[in-house]
Amino acid sequence: MSDHGRSIELMVNGSTRNVVVSSSMTLLDLVRVKLELTGSKECCGEGECGACTMILDGVPVNSCLVLAVEADGSVVTTIEGIGTGGTTPLQESFLAAGAVQCGFCTPGMVVAATALLEHSPCPTEGEIRAGLSGNLCRCGGYDRIVEAVLMVSDCGGTDA
Amino acid sequence: MSGFAYHRPHSLTEASELLGRPGSVALAGGTDLLVSLRHRAISPVVVVDLKSVAEIGDQIEIDDGYLRIGARVVLAGLIRDENVRERFPALVAASSAIGSSQIRNRATLAGNLCNASPAADTAPVLLAHRARLTISGGEESRTVPLDEFFIGPGETRLGPGDIVTSVDLPIPATRVGSAFARVTRRRGMDLASVSVACVLDSSGFVRFGFGAVGPTPLVAESTLPALASDDGWDNLLAVTNPISDIRASASYRRAMLRVHSRRSLEAAVDELEAGS
Numbered sequence: 001m002s003d004h005g006r007s008i009e010l011m012v013n014g015s016t017r018n019v020v021v022s023s024s025m026t027l028l029d030l031v032r033v034k035l036e037l038t039g040s041k042e043c044c045g046e047g048e049c050g051a052c053t054m055i056l057d058g059v060p061v062n063s064c065l066v067l068a069v070e071a072d073g074s075v076v077t078t079i080e081g082i083g084t085g086g087t088t089p090l091q092e093s094f095l096a097a098g099a100v101q102c103g104f105c106t107p108g109m110v111v112a113a114t115a116l117l118e119h120s121p122c123p124t125e126g127e128i129r130a131g132l133s134g135n136l137c138r139c140g141g142y143d144r145i146v147e148a149v150l151m152v153s154d155c156g157g158t159d160a
Numbered sequence: 161m162s163g164f165a166y167h168r169p170h171s172l173t174e175a176s177e178l179l180g181r182p183g184s185v186a187l188a189g190g191t192d193l194l195v196s197l198r199h200r201a202i203s204p205v206v207v208v209d210l211k212s213v214a215e216i217g218d219q220i221e222i223d224d225g226y227l228r229i230g231a232r233v234v235l236a237g238l239i240r241d242e243n244v245r246e247r248f249p250a251l252v253a254a255s256s257a258i259g260s261s262q263i264r265n266r267a268t269l270a271g272n273l274c275n276a277s278p279a280a281d282t283a284p285v286l287l288a289h290r291a292r293l294t295i296s297g298g299e300e301s302r303t304v305p306l307d308e309f310f311i312g313p314g315e316t317r318l319g320p321g322d323i324v325t326s327v328d329l330p331i332p333a334t335r336v337g338s339a340f341a342r343v344t345r346r347r348g349m350d351l352a353s354v355s356v357a358c359v360l361d362s363s364g365f366v367r368f369g370f371g372a373v374g375p376t377p378l379v380a381e382s383t384l385p386a387l388a389s390d391d392g393w394d395n396l397l398a399v400t401n402p403i404s405d406i407r408a409s410a411s412y413r414r415a416m417l418r419v420h421s422r423r424s425l426e427a428a429v430d431e432l433e434a435g436s
Binding site for chain 2: 053066
């Protein structure tokens with residue numbers, strides 16, 4: 001009885017999308033499988049690693065811990081929705097700082113850091129480390145990631 | 161995840177009726193529930209999303225001597241709230257210790273309690289502050305002191321159809337000092353091996369909450385004069401009964417519990433003195 005499709009409507013990266021989802025589908029699977037936006041990664045699947053981070057109604061969340069049906073009527077930004085008009089200063093600073101190693105955590109890091117900077121444009125190193133504590137990098141490339149975010153912090157060094 | 165029916169009721173009556181059905185579970189932030197679903201630790205027939213129930217508040221209000229935190233309030237909102245920051249700083253500290261910003265943007269305070277983990281980070285400080293829960297059975301509502309709410313790991317006094325609608329904190333009549341401390345294996349994104357909170361009033365009465373040192377979060381009371389001796393501490397901590405598990409051994413927990421209880425009390429004394 002349970003997994004009959006349910007029709008939902010949500011705004012993803014500025015486009016209204018109408019999709020039929022099963023009740024047990026996560027927002028992450030909806031975005032990756034149904035909408036074929038595969039920038040968001042599934043890694044731990046339980047909210048530990050942040051590779052699936054999306055901005056849901058203005059705040060970063062683990063999309064693996066949100067049911068697609070919960071997002072009915074919501075506004076979602078994925079990594080594909082960041083830098084659509086050319087790379088953002090943050091993305092440029094990731095490149096400049098060499099903040100990408102294997103790249104698997106990078107979409108989640110960029111989304112989480114983008115949300116952090118929207119909320120607090122002038123984070124200190126400590127605030128950046130705390131703000132990104134929900135995003136794991138298995139390569140251990142944290143220093144360069146923090147450096148990249150500091151580069152675009154309004155008071156953290158060079159302005160992008 | 162196995163299949164289930166998803167409902168998003170708009171009224172408390174409807175939500176309560178759905179949660180009275182066998183095999184139903186409540187969904188608020190989902191940060192614990194989705195993990196259990198994924199691991200098939202639970203296989204509910206019905207998932208009842210409470211986020212559209214208007215009678216379950218998403219605001220923090222002062223009402224009749226209580227700070228009333230609606231059950232839909234997420235931890236990030238709690239941490240930002242001026243009243244909470246001013247009056248209950250240890251609750252801000254405990255809430256900030258939970259997960260990551262991604263988790264705190266979804267997870268609710270009420271959900272942290274209903275999940276009833278012995279290590280629930282917000283439970284010790286809420287116990288120390290004498291929190292109570294307002295629980296609705298659909299038509300009627302009642303209040304339950306938090307220290308009577310937990311029964312065992314994952315078990316609470318909630319019956320079929322019961323829904324926590326708010327977490328209510330009595331606003332202290334006189335100044336208090338409070339503190340929260342926890343021991344974890346790493347600095348972020350970890351469950352507590354031990355957590356402690358205390359609230360000290362100006363008469364020297366102190367109420368502690370303890371996490372991860374028993375089958376439920378625990379509460380114990382003492383006084384500053386009594387805690388001047390080791391016996392006083394032995395008596396205070398006698399309520400705890402830690403086990404050895406993946407995060408820490410029982411003896412390590414016992415040792416850290418004593419250290420951090422003492423430090424919490426010192427911090428509470430400092431806070432009380434700073435404000436007087």
